[in-house]
Amino acid sequence: MASRRVKDDKMNQHVGALASNGAPAAGAGDTGEPVVRLVDVRRHFGPTAALDGVSLTVGKGEIVGIIGRSGAGKSTLIRCLNGLERPDSGEVHIEGREIGRLGEKQLQPLRRRIGMIFQHFNLLSAKTVEENVALPLKIEGVSRPERLRRAAELLELVRLAGKAKDYPASLSGGQKQRVGIARALAARPALLLSDEATSALDPETTRSILALLRDINRQLGLTIILITHEMEVVRSIADRVAVIDAGRIVEEGEVWKVFADPQSDIATSLLQGIRPQLPAEIAQRLSPTLGSEAVLRVDIAGEAALGPLLADLGGPAGAFRFLHGGIERVQGRPVGTLFLAVPSGEPDLSRTVEFLTGRGARVEVLGHVFDND
Amino acid sequence: MSSTMIDLFLRSLWETVLMTGASGAISFVFGLPLGLALVVTDRGGIAQNLWVNRILGGIVNGFRAVPFIILLVALIPLTRLIAGTSIGTWAAIVPLSIAATPYYARIAEVSLREVDRGLIEAVRAMGGSRWAIVREVLVPEAMPGIVAGFTVTLVTLVGASAMAGAIGAGGLGDLAIRYGYQRFETSVMIAVVAVLIVMVSALQWAGDRLVARLDRRVA
Numbered sequence: 001m002a003s004r005r006v007k008d009d010k011m012n013q014h015v016g017a018l019a020s021n022g023a024p025a026a027g028a029g030d031t032g033e034p035v036v037r038l039v040d041v042r043r044h045f046g047p048t049a050a051l052d053g054v055s056l057t058v059g060k061g062e063i064v065g066i067i068g069r070s071g072a073g074k075s076t077l078i079r080c081l082n083g084l085e086r087p088d089s090g091e092v093h094i095e096g097r098e099i100g101r102l103g104e105k106q107l108q109p110l111r112r113r114i115g116m117i118f119q120h121f122n123l124l125s126a127k128t129v130e131e132n133v134a135l136p137l138k139i140e141g142v143s144r145p146e147r148l149r150r151a152a153e154l155l156e157l158v159r160l161a162g163k164a165k166d167y168p169a170s171l172s173g174g175q176k177q178r179v180g181i182a183r184a185l186a187a188r189p190a191l192l193l194s195d196e197a198t199s200a201l202d203p204e205t206t207r208s209i210l211a212l213l214r215d216i217n218r219q220l221g222l223t224i225i226l227i228t229h230e231m232e233v234v235r236s237i238a239d240r241v242a243v244i245d246a247g248r249i250v251e252e253g254e255v256w257k258v259f260a261d262p263q264s265d266i267a268t269s270l271l272q273g274i275r276p277q278l279p280a281e282i283a284q285r286l287s288p289t290l291g292s293e294a295v296l297r298v299d300i301a302g303e304a305a306l307g308p309l310l311a312d313l314g315g316p317a318g319a320f321r322f323l324h325g326g327i328e329r330v331q332g333r334p335v336g337t338l339f340l341a342v343p344s345g346e347p348d349l350s351r352t353v354e355f356l357t358g359r360g361a362r363v364e365v366l367g368h369v370f371d372n373d
Numbered sequence: 374m375s376s377t378m379i380d381l382f383l384r385s386l387w388e389t390v391l392m393t394g395a396s397g398a399i400s401f402v403f404g405l406p407l408g409l410a411l412v413v414t415d416r417g418g419i420a421q422n423l424w425v426n427r428i429l430g431g432i433v434n435g436f437r438a439v440p441f442i443i444l445l446v447a448l449i450p451l452t453r454l455i456a457g458t459s460i461g462t463w464a465a466i467v468p469l470s471i472a473a474t475p476y477y478a479r480i481a482e483v484s485l486r487e488v489d490r491g492l493i494e495a496v497r498a499m500g501g502s503r504w505a506i507v508r509e510v511l512v513p514e515a516m517p518g519i520v521a522g523f524t525v526t527l528v529t530l531v532g533a534s535a536m537a538g539a540i541g542a543g544g545l546g547d548l549a550i551r552y553g554y555q556r557f558e559t560s561v562m563i564a565v566v567a568v569l570i571v572m573v574s575a576l577q578w579a580g581d582r583l584v585a586r587l588d589r590r591v592a
Contacts, residue, residue, distance in 0.1 A: 082498055111500035122495035125590045126513040135509060136499040167589040187499070 033096045034059050035191050035223045036081060041090035041100075043076050043247075050076040051087065052247035060190075063217055063224045065238035065255070067231065067270060073247040074227040078193050081225065082114045083107040095190060112140060115184030119196035121176040123168040129179050130155065130164040136187040147186075154182035158212060174205035181212060185220075192216075194226035198233055210237045231270050235259065235330055243267045256333040260301030261362065276325040276337045278366060291368025294344035295323065296353070301335045304360040313355065318343050320352070344368050378561070381548065386568065388462045388543040392534040395466045397527045400473035404526075405519065407433070407474065408481030409507065419493065419503050433475040441472050442536050449540075465542030469533060477526045484518025485511055517588040524580025528573050545569055 036058040043051040050073045058064050068074045079085035080092050083099055092100040099110060115136075123132050130151040137147035155161045158178040168176055177197060184192055194213070198206040214237055217224055228234060234241045234255055241258050243251040243266055250264040259275070262268045278297065286295060300309070313320060320342040327336035342352045349365075356363045407429065413419050414426040439447070445468045452467040453459045492510050501509065512519070535546020545565050553562025 084494060084498060105502075108500045108502060111498060114498070116495070116498040118491060118495060120489075120491055122489070122491040124492055124495075124510060124514060126516060126587075127509075135496070138509070139496070139499060139501045139505050169589055169591050183499075193498075 034093075035062075035095055036225065037091075037093040038077075038080070039091040039093075041077075041080055041087045041092060043073075043080065043085065043087050049073075049247045051080070051090075053090070054244070054247070054249055056242055056249060056252070058223060058225060060223055061217070061221045062240060063214075063226070063238050065234035065241045066225065066227045066244055067229065067234055067241060068227075068244035068266070069229060069270075072244045074244050075195065076247075077244065078195055078225065078227050081191070081193055082111050082116060112136065112187045113189050114191045114193060115187070115189040116193040116195065117177065117180045117184050117197045119199045121168070121173075121180045121200075123176055123179055123183075125168055127167075128164065129160065129166050129168065129171070132168065132179055133182045133186055136183060140187060150186060151182070154185055155179075157185070157216075158182045172205075173201050174208060177201065177205075177209050178212065181209075181216070185216070185222075190223060192222050192224045194224060194228075196228055197226065199228065199230070206233070207236065213237060229270075231259075231274050235274065239331070243270070254331065256301065256330040256335055259330045260299060260333075260335045276339070278339050279324055282323060282339070282369070283366075285369050286367030287369070288367055290370075291344055292370050293321070293341040294349050294368050295366045296338075296340045296342060296356075297364040297366055298325075298338040298340060298356055298361045299336070299363075300327075300338070300356075300359070300361040302333060302360065307359070309356075309359060309361075312359075313340075313352070315355075318348060339366075341369065382561075382564070385543055385545045385548040385565075388547075389531065389534050389545045389572075391462055392465055392469055392537060392542060392544055393527060393530045396469035396473050396534075397523070397530055399466070399470035400477045400526060400530075401523055403470075404474045404477030405481050405512075407478035408485055409511065411478065411482045412485040412511070413503070413507070419497075419506050433478055436471065436475040437479070441468075441533055442539065444468050444472055445536065445540060460541040462537075462542045462544070465534065465537035465540055465544075469530060469537060472533065473526055473530055476529065477522065480522035480525060481515075481519055484515040484522055487518065488514045517584045517590070520587060521580060521584045524577060524584075527576050527580075531569065531573055531576070 034057045036056065038054055038056045041051050041054045042049065052073075054073075054077060056064075066074050066077060076085050080087050080100075081094065083092075083102065087100050090100065091098055094110065095113065097110070099107065102110070124135070127135065130148060133151040133154055134147040137150060138144075142150075152161065152164065155164055158181055160175060160178050160182070163171065163175065163179075168179065171179065180197070192213075198209050201209060210233065213224060213226075216222055224237075226233065226238070238255050240253065241255050242249045243258070243264055245264070245266040251258060251262065251267050258267055259271065262271055278295070282295065310322065320340050323339040323341055325336065325338035327334050329335070342349065353363050353365070411426065411429055411433070414422040414429070416423065436444070445465075448468045448471060449459045451471075452464050455467050456464045458464050488511055492514060493506055496506050496510050532546070534542070534544045535550070537544060538547025538550055545568060549562050549565040552558045553565060
């Protein structure tokens with residue numbers, strides 16, 4: 001049965017790869033039973049709604065990021081997926097099974113199919129690294145030699161084989177999270193939940209942990225749902241992102257699309273930190289009407305961004321200046337934001353905007369400046 | 374000191390060790406589960422049951438509020454029932470244990486309460502039962518505090534056992550009162566106090582050593 005599962009996972013991964021290379025992402029849920037299906041989940045704490053009607057489907061092998069500010073409801077949401085939190089109403093389906101109404105006893109075997117990693121690692125200080133990793137198996141009733149053998153295998157996977165007999169207190173943050181990941185994988189789960197797993201780590205360690213999660217997703221076909229408040233995390237690992245605010249999913253889609261063209265205010269503001277912004281010294285000099293140059297914000301994504309855009313722009317725009325911005329790759333797709341100063345006389349400006357819009361860009365006239373500034 | 378005096382001294386020492394050891398062991402066996410019950414039944418605990426929590430808390434407070442010397446006398450009928458006699462060393466172990474159990478329960482409770490809730494959540498998330506949480510998280514993670522608290526309880530029992538002289542239990546404290554205080558034999562008094570200091574220091578040292586060995590929270 002186990003080999004069957006692996007085969008299915010590989011297939012789904014293949015489908016997932018296809019989807020992200022062209023076809024719309026709608027397909028993820030269509031390839032058999034989704035791993036997670038939430039239908040109109042609501043959860044209130046007193047008068048405040050932590051979850052206010054959340055619906056979300058996650059297919060096998062997908063990595064889905066759930067992003068939002070603190071207090072947006074993302075912790076409550078991820079806890080509903082393994083029954084640590086019970087919804088007031090709505091349905092939570094895990095591998096086709098509704099778990100929202102199950103009792104604690106019935107949830108226990110089900111939770112073994114779901115691994116979880118935490119912001120503060122939550123390793124048991126009184127147990128060695130290998131005992132921590134083996135704990136889910138001990139709870140399942142696996143014999144000691146068998147579970148230590150599995151722990152050794154997992155510590156190999158997370159490259160901590162030499163630390164088996166150490167206690168967690170002697171490890172660095174990144175090593176602790178690797179142990180957390182090994183522990184979460186011990187019972188061979190179908191789903192891995194990551195609760196701000198990199199929020200307590202420095203940027204370099206964050207990258208290595210995310211790379212590890214990516215590898216595991218590819219090697220094992222493991223479905224991963226991660227909640228975070230950092231867009232950087234979503235960018236580097238997720239296939240799909242759901243933006244949550246005040247208990248509702250306000251935006252959902254493939255990561256590169258949300259990056260290129262965020263629809264919600266909250267997504268726009270969360271992206272601010274990692275997307276190019278107009279430098280403050282230029283923003284200060286912007287006038288709504290007066291000036292010899294117009295400052296444009298040009299958002300462009302997909303293959304259009306790769307063409308000879310700037311060279312071609314010289315025709316209609318004349319002597320334009322490239323003020324700021326750049327093109328980066330999200331999920332292998334070019335996503336660019338450029339700030340340009342172009343001559344503001346008409347009809348030159350209209351022609352410039354028309355040209356850029358014609359290339360598939362989204363253009364916004366931010367204001368005007370004098371070019372000798 | 375005469376040889377009779379030395380015999381008396383050694384017998385008193387043995388009685389103190391016996392009273393402290395036996396009532397300490399009993400208070401550990403009953404106090405730890407009681408402390409655990411206080412933690413798990415409290416609001417937000419893994420087996421929340423506020424009624425049980427209030428009743429247990431009330432019983433613990435009741436016993437802790439009564440001065441030991443009163444408890445010693447008040448428990449005489451129960452002591453007679455359990456130990457078959459109401460006087461002597463074995464008889465004193467009954468009220469000492471009954472006084473030390475709620476005392477130790479509260480100390481254990483504090484340590485158990487300090488266990489990071491995230492660890493409990495982690496084990497719940499991996500499908501652990503309540504029993505698994507108690508066995509794998511609460512008790513092992515609180516163990517340094519549980520042992521440190523037990524050391525405190527033992528030291529308190531050394532002191533409390535002096536009062537057990539009131540029901541003829543003997544012990545070093547009783548020896549100090551009868552010979553040192555009432556008969557003005559200062560040398561006996563000083564010898565007893567010196568032995569008690571050594572005993573308490575040794576207990577504390579052993580307890581601290583054990584805690585240091587158990588505590589894996591810092592590298």
